Amino acid sequence: MIKVGIIGYGAIAQYLAQALPRIGAELVFVVAREGREIAVRDALGDVAVGGDILGAPELDVVVDCAGHQALRDHGYAVLRRGIDLVTVSIGALADDALRASLEEAARIGGSTLHLPSGALGALDALGSAAEGGLARVTYTGRKPPNGWKGSPAEDAVDLDGLTEAAVHFEGSARQAALAYPKNANVAAAVALAGVGFDATQVLLIADPDARANIHEVEAEGEFGSFRFEIAGETLPDNPRTSALAAMSVVKTVADRARSLRV
Numbered sequence: 526m527i528k529v530g531i532i533g534y535g536a537i538a539q540y541l542a543q544a545l546p547r548i549g550a551e552l553v554f555v556v557a558r559e560g561r562e563i564a565v566r567d568a569l570g571d572v573a574v575g576g577d578i579l580g581a582p583e584l585d586v587v588v589d590c591a592g593h594q595a596l597r598d599h600g601y602a603v604l605r606r607g608i609d610l611v612t613v614s615i616g617a618l619a620d621d622a623l624r625a626s627l628e629e630a631a632r633i634g635g636s637t638l639h640l641p642s643g644a645l646g647a648l649d650a651l652g653s654a655a656e657g658g659l660a661r662v663t664y665t666g667r668k669p670p671n672g673w674k675g676s677p678a679e680d681a682v683d684l685d686g687l688t689e690a691a692v693h694f695e696g697s698a699r700q701a702a703l704a705y706p707k708n709a710n711v712a713a714a715v716a717l718a719g720v721g722f723d724a725t726q727v728l729l730i731a732d733p734d735a736r737a738n739i740h741e742v743e744a745e746g747e748f749g750s751f752r753f754e755i756a757g758e759t760l761p762d763n764p765r766t767s768a769l770a771a772m773s774v775v776k777t778v779a780d781r782a783r784s785l786r787v
């Protein structure tokens with residue numbers, strides 16, 4: 526049985542927690558923010574809840590499902606303690622100092638930081654293509670206006686009054702990842718798999734006609750070219766988050782017990 530700790534208990538975390546018994550894993554600890562511990566404990570029954578991973582019992586893997594600040598707060602301690610960490614907060618790695626410190630913690634602890642494919646696909650092809658050399662990589666994220674609530678899109682366009690698609694960001698993956706911590710983790714994943722945070726071009730669009738979270742990756746290089754597009758349904762508890770992001774976390778944990786991994 527894989528012993529799992531989860532940071533945060535929002536939409537992705539709850540999806541993961543429900544899936545754990547099916548994949549031969551057990552939830553043994555949840556990290557919740559101060560003031561939220563009692564509510565999370567009530568929701569979970571027997572599972573231990575605390576404010577810090579250092580109070581956790583022995584764990585095989587910790588999954589950060591809580592966002593950029595949580596990765597900053599807890600990532601180093603988890604990896605330094607020798608526990609593998611899966612994080613959905615990929616955009617936080619656009620901060621080079623944070624990325625370097627997490628890599629250092631993993632080296633010292635003998636652990637690994639895993640980045641699930643999240644709401645996207647095609648990162649395998651992109652990563653392989655990068656080995657041969659890439660000339661151009663672009664990522665376009667298109668969500669219904671509701672999916673951009675609480676992001677800088679609110680200042681750039683009138684989300685409630687939109688009658689047609691509006692671009693509210695155009696720039697590098699580094700700028701997107703840092704400015705849109707709850708929406709552009711996929712852009713960061715594309716950057717890390719491909720040509721890096723500064724060379725990856727990003728377009729973010731609020732579209733009243735979009736019925737799903739639509740992610741598009743285009744790449745050209747020595748390998749040839751590809752265009753990948755996915756229309757992702759969102760999780761019922763969070764209109765920003767694609768269900769596939771939660772599913773990719775489940776797969777990453779499940780892979781630990783598999784002797785054949787695709």
Ligand SMILES: NC(=O)C1=CN([C@@H]2O[C@H](COP(=O)(O)OP(=O)(O)OC[C@H]3O[C@@H](n4cnc5c(N)ncnc54)[C@H](OP(=O)(O)O)[C@@H]3O)[C@@H](O)[C@H]2O)C=CC1
Nearest residue numbers: 533534535536537558591592595613643644710763766770
């Ligand atoms: N890689 C990818 O493809 C994707 C990545 N994401 C990332 O995943 C994150 C989570 O998504 P989702 O589950 O939908 O979001 P939710 O808002 O539903 O849940 C986030 C949870 O994290 C908790 N939390 C926030 N900060 C901390 C912290 N410092 N320590 C402990 N708990 C914390 C929140 O608790 P509280 O009640 O205290 O606020 C909340 O329970 C997003 O913010 C985004 O960064 C999302 C979609 C796709």
Ligand SMILES: O=C([O-])CC(=O)C(=O)O
Nearest residue numbers: 707708709710711766767
């Ligand atoms: O879930 C999605 O569609 C993508 C997302 O929010 C992110 O990358 O942060």
